[in-house]
Amino acid sequence: MVWAMTPGRLEAFSDGVFAIAATLLILDVHRAPGSVAHGLLNAWPSYTAYAISFLTIGIIWANHNTVFSQIARVDRAFLMINVVFLMVVAFSPFPTRVLASTLRDGGRAGAFLYGLTFTLMAIAYGGLWLYASHDGRLLRDDADPKTVSGITRSFAPGSLLYVTAMLSALISGYLAVALFALIALFYVFESSAYGRS
Amino acid sequence: MVWAMTPGRLEAFSDGVFAIAATLLILDVHRAPGSVAHGLLNAWPSYTAYAISFLTIGIIWANHNTVFSQIARVDRAFLMINVVFLMVVAFSPFPTRVLASTLRDGGRAGAFLYGLTFTLMAIAYGGLWLYASHDGRLLRDDADPKTVSGITRSFAPGSLLYVTAMLSALISGYLAVALFALIALFYVFESSAYGRS
Amino acid sequence: MVWAMTPGRLEAFSDGVFAIAATLLILDVHRAPGSVAHGLLNAWPSYTAYAISFLTIGIIWANHNTVFSQIARVDRAFLMINVVFLMVVAFSPFPTRVLASTLRDGGRAGAFLYGLTFTLMAIAYGGLWLYASHDGRLLRDDADPKTVSGITRSFAPGSLLYVTAMLSALISGYLAVALFALIALFYVFESSAYGRS
């Protein structure tokens, strides 16, 4: 059977899932109880969880685009790994909601689930890339060797960061959230540095 | 009246509905009652329903793309059959929610509705394809005969699988869910096999 | 100031709003009280409202595409009329929800709001078209005269149908719903007939 999906089509579909998952996050931001002003101020766990998740999805979306900038074709196996990857991305509003609603009460279980989700996302992303780049399977003929090796090399430390943050949730939910925020900010600024070089 | 919609435009719109329907599924994943940790563990029917529905929508989206890879033009009847098909796709978050919230209590009615929805989706998909391919009505001049006959031949067994799973819900909700999961996994791996050939 | 938006860009954005509004409808479909099986059967007002709204949005989306097939450029006024039109389209999940939840108790107010929304949508659509086509302001040089006059001629009877259905809600919510369904089915089949000619 001829398989005719182009990388562009698959990327547009993926971009849609990224955009929807990020934008749905706001549905789980709620006022805390009390007067309006206090309820808005006390909702900071909701704002924090929203911001970390939105930035993290934004970063993973940018990385996903970098992968697609290096591939020339897709096959059904790649397509299905991508669907599984998107299934994890689209799952992220749930741990975000749990984190926001349980952080003030300790939040270790919620922060662990949150870290687990982003760890799985990093692993699925790594699987997607390893499948595409192994022996240059789906790569463009003119794929940039520095970009290709850069993506491959950055996968392990990135996953390790998320595993560390996930495990730190067993000690303290607040510690884990601080690490999630630092990871997101690190990638935002590291990304920005690329743009200047 | 001149009808100017291109297959690309219609496919982009359809892809949007697929992406939104799949991503909305997460809004119906909820913690079970109890402590946070137990509530998260006991929410497995939600996770199961989410995963099966997400994968199934992903597979049907891929199949829908295969159909569009073989057609050269669309007419208003095809457009309207496609709207009806998308109406069924966009309906799927509802049976997913019902299945997740009723599975633990037997879940036969919920599982039946779930199977009915995916059966209707398979039938609408088949209708879409039969309309487009009958006498080559909307096909490209260079449509691949193997792909065309492959889509036509795979429609009946696919529908039969969903009818079987739907009817099994009358015996047991758990049995039906197991069958839905097996069907989804079968298509994920069968699809991946294509990519290797 | 140079205004550089293309019709394609504006149409893609509009298609996104159509796809999201239609797919969000499912969030307001709920089981009726009672056992699962009875609650699912008794939820028919939800299913009816969902189906009518989804088909109606699908039809208006197709008509909106026909308008865009005839225009060559957009200006800021057209852009803003289109935003107002999309504001009405994106509003439709609300009257759909009200209709579904109040139909069984008479539903005259809900059905009136529903009719009012689709009447406003028809009017905004008409305004969009009249602005674009007046003196051929935004039309393509090779715009099809039959299509242009066809869109212009079909606007008044279409609006009248929605006004009639809206006013019938003052007599009976059920009568109005029957008319909304008939209008949607009429356009689905009338559209399909085009495809065959």
Added chain:
Amino acid sequence: MVWAMTPGRLEAFSDGVFAIAATLLILDVHRAPGSVAHGLLNAWPSYTAYAISFLTIGIIWANHNTVFSQIARVDRAFLMINVVFLMVVAFSPFPTRVLASTLRDGGRAGAFLYGLTFTLMAIAYGGLWLYASHDGRLLRDDADPKTVSGITRSFAPGSLLYVTAMLSALISGYLAVALFALIALFYVFESSAYGRS
């Protein structure tokens, strides 16, 4: 590392977030208590908040497109500023919901949050533009000087309008809402005037 994202890709992703954020607003429109007819009439704060936010998002989306019409390339820093900007855009359904549900009880805190959100959006938008246009960093070689200086000049007064409306919320929620509505209508008509010139 080679960075291969095109402005078109980034703009399509942004357009998706705009379209989703605007369309999600309807999920927070609710009937007021009482009979259906009275509940619908008394829900005017919901309708008002919906309309102002939808139009404001529409205007900012149009401005964002104007920015993209002048740039030739994107870098990672621009990408990340854009993600932060979209994070504010996607946040807007929350203050809209708060405004709608608290306006009748004074609504000063809700209106202040609302103004703060749109002020931050204006600032993020300004930052995006200043980064892109500083020394012509990302501009097209044939960028239109009048458009470039027009965007730069309109940033300060636009931000000042939102700051003023935000501060007016400390006096009265109703006053602030009236100002938000006037700003939106001003931009809608000012935009339309462009189209005629």
